[in-house]
Amino acid sequence: MTGRCRAAAGLLLALGAATALACGHCIEDRVAAVYDYGVAQQAGREGLRVAYLGIAGRSAETAAAAAATGDALRGIAGVAPGTLRVAAAPAAAAFAWSGDEAALARILQTANRRLVAAGLRLELLRVWEAGRGLVEPPPRGAGGRM
Amino acid sequence: MRHPARPPVRGRLAVLLGISLLAARALAGPADPFDESRMDLKPAPATLLKARHTGPYAAGSALSFTAAIKPLDPAHDKTIRLDTSHKIIEIAPGVQYSAWTFGNQVPGPTLRARVGDRIHFSMTNRSDEIAPGSISFQAPMMHSMDFHAAMVSPQDKYRSIAPGQTIAFDFTPNYPGVFMYHCGTPMILEHIASGMYGVVVVEPREGYPTKVDREYVVIQSEFYPKPDPQGHKVDGKPVYVLDTEKVKTKESTYTVFNGRYNGLVEQPLVAKPGERVRLFVLNVGPSNTSSFHVVGTIFDRVWLDGNPRNELRGMQTVLLGSSSSAIVEFRVPEKGKYIMVDHHFANASQGALGLIDASGGTPDTDLEHHNIPATATPTDAQAVQGKQIFEGKCIACHSVGEGNKVGPDLLGVTRRRSDGWLVRWLKSPETMLKSDETAQALLKKFNLPMPDQGLSEADALRLIAYFHWFDQQGKAMKSGEH
Known part of the structure; x- marks a missing residue:
């Protein structure tokens, strides 16, 4: 097989993989995997917001990764007790938090530091807020409300 | 002598080009109905x-x-x-x-x-x-x-x-x-x-290439219920929720047409003798296959996935995987009730049954000739699961109302034994044989110990629900003997 053929085959495989991932792996599907109506209602009552996160990494879609993510987030100041939800497939997590965007950024920084050894990383996908529903987070570095 | 006037060269070329295009189109056949443009x-x-x-x-x-x-x-x-x-x-x-x-x-x-x-x-x-x-x-x-x-x-x-x-x-x-x-x-x-x-x-x-007198939609699907762990009830009846384990192992309790056990028997699709019927059939699944059949007729046309370009003629069944569909067309040959069924009869026994009623209003819905009476299966989910266990583990040695086999006929068993005794017996026959007089009497009569089938208490209760069901049904039948 020539180098060009190999490159073409590689591209096809990559496209195939992307297609296979299309079902159940788009952002909203990952949010749905950890969406808990009760948590959103509780957050609304208590003036909190809910963060929905994707778990990235080579072995993200495993029970071990879900457990590691739960361990990493549990107990961090600002994560509202009893609101943490984690799913293995699709790999996602959610929790209600108190405070502003900077507080959320600190929570994610702490969790991601704890997850480095496991080769995992949390990525913010959506935020739920009473009256606004599910919204996209602002691009990194942008100011304003989420 | 004058020659007739000839068209100019350019005009002749145009005529030739036109003829060529028409010929090319004729050779190419009709326009592609799936032309992406x-x-x-x-x-x-x-x-x-x-x-x-x-x-x-x-x-x-x-x-x-x-x-x-x-x-x-x-x-x-x-x-x-x-x-x-x-x-x-x-x-x-x-x-x-x-x-x-x-x-x-x-x-x-x-x-x-x-x-x-x-x-x-x-x-x-x-x-x-x-x-x-x-x-x-x-x-x-x-x-x-x-x-x-x-x-x-x-x-x-x-x-x-x-x-x-x-x-x-x-x-x-x-x-x-x-x-x-x-x-x-x-x-x-x-x-x-x-x-x-x-x-x-x-x-x-351009519409369908055939004309029909009746059109109906038939959707096959499976249900996997279990009693609501929170014990909710509606009108005094227990609520069932999805059994998330059984749905993964494809152990359906009901397989139905249009969302309901025997729903199209209760509300048949009406036709008249001689009419041509078109059914839009979809097997939803989510996991099982359907072998869709109408007893008493042959599908004149089957259009796989509902596309007339995918045509089969003279079919007895059409095999549909999950999310597969077909349009089937057939003639209702004479007065009668034509039974729609998934010819995977395990599915039919779970409720995948229906009727095309061309009887002109005959009140009975006798399906006995096909050995699939509408009442042959319980409808209570516990009893249905019990029936499945019975057919998997008990039927080799026991009958229901057909006399003793290697073991006793079980018809009437809920009148002869208490539920508590039956649970203990089904869970641990070997233990019972050591101390229980009734168990020992059974061994003496049948000369074969009841084997331990490894049933859980939940399975035993399902079996007993099934026993109760057939004892209710069997009031008109002769009682089993043992």
Whole structure:
């Protein structure tokens, strides 16, 4: 097989993989995997917001990764007790938090530091807020409300 | 002598070119009905709306709400709404199931369109409200819509929306067929098994090549209920919820047509002798295959996936995997009741039965000649599961009302033994044989110890529910002897 053929085959495989991932792996599907109506209602009552996160990494879609993510987030100041939800497939997590965007950024920084050894990383996908529903987070570095 | 006038050279060339083009077209055959240049492959992005729908959960003149599908609405633009809801539905007599729906019904309404039509679709996730006259104990959750009839980006159009959100998008059906629609939110298996599916019928641009007298939609699907762990009841009857383990291992309790155990026996599809019938058949699954058959006739035409280009003639059955469909057309030869059945008879015994009633109103629904009486199977989910266990583990040694085999005939067993005794016996026959006089008497009579089948208490209770059912049914039958 020539180098060009190999490159073409590689591209096809990559496209195939992307297609296979299309079902159940788009952002909203990952949010749905950890969406808990009760948590959103509780957050609304208590003036909190809910963060929905994707778990990235080579072995993200495993029970071990879900457990590691739960361990990493549990107990961090600002994560509202009893609101943490984690799913293995699709790999996602959610929790209600108190405070502003900077507080959320600190929570994610702490969790991601704890997850480095496991080769995992949390990525913010959506935020739920009473009256606004599910919204996209602002691009990194942008100011304003989420 | 004058020669007749000849056309100029340029004119002759034009005539030749025209003839050549006509000849080329004739050789090429008719135009390709699936010419991609006529397809819509650039749909506009979906929109998320703040406003939520109120009022009916389904709307649109192109929708049909029963098995009798309406004729095609000739309008090119079709606006439809299919909102999601959670509600309790009855999937078998006395079995109240916690369902998730499109359009507040299971299956969802049927959309009928034509290739090239424009579908304007919108959906509010109303799982956070209770529809008038409905009951639900299910927590609201995210849902989505996946139209197999559309060619669109799943990440854009089929995204999940939260309770209270509304999504809207347009699409154009490019191919004719009988297409499934369903919720595509994880776990997809659970959303489909809970009732979130329906059919889109897409006719060819030029319509179907045959004429029929009747058209009906038949949708096969499976249910996997278990008693609600929270013990909810409706009108004193227990509520059932999805058994998330059995759905993964494909151990269905009911396999049904149009959302209900023997539903199309209770409400047959009507026809007259001599008429030609067209059925739009979809097997939803979510996991099992259907071998669709109509007793007493032959499918003159089968259009696989509902596309007349995929034609088979003279078929006895059509095999449909999950999300596979077909249009079947047949003649009703004479007066009678023609039984629709999944010829995987294990599925038929779970409720995949229906009737084409061309009897002119004969009141009975006698199916005995086909050995699939409508009452041959219990409808209570516990008893149905008990029957499955019985047929898997007990039937080699025991009969019900057909006399003793290696072991005793079990008809009347619930009148002879208490439920407590039966639970102990089914769970631990070896232990019972050491100390229980009745067990020892049975061993003496049949000379063969009852083997330990490794039944759990739950399985024993399911079996006993089945025993109670056939003892209720068997009042008119002779009692078993042992």
